[in-house]
Amino acid sequence: MSKQQEKRARFARMFPARVDTLRDTLRKIANCSNKGNYDWDTDKVQEAWKLIAEEFATTADKYGISFEVRVKAQAKKSDDMFERVWAEHVQAVRNGYGAAK
Template sequence: MAKSNQNIKRNRFTNVAGRRVQKVLDTLDSLAKCANKNNYDYDDEDVTKMLKALKEKVKSIELVYTTNSKSTKNTFKF
């Protein structure tokens, strides 16, 4: 019985995490469209701030998975 419970949890994880990762990837693709200088005005400082925020969040997620600590919610502003 314990094994089937593990299978249920595993299946639930792969389904939910798979959808959520795809959603993040799609959102990042959307963000990449903002790089079009014909439509948007930004400078190197803006890009640096965005990339720093994204990298910090990825590090935070890595920490959650490797140490089982709780994730903190970040907000981004220029």
């Protein structure tokens, strides 16, 4: 098997599994939208989706694919403790820490 064939075989083995994992993770995130079980700050959720969209756009760009995402939501009152924890998380993610790469 040539080096190119090995690379293609490795990609064919790895890529679908990683896509499946990503889709499963997104379904789990969607489960958190159940208002019967959770309450959230719309601003924080919007910010999280912006971070997710940035990761999608950056990753897609590596494959020569581009897309745009618009986020539209109404804000609601923030929880101070959540605010602090979330701000730390966002900063860590933007610095490349605390997120699976």
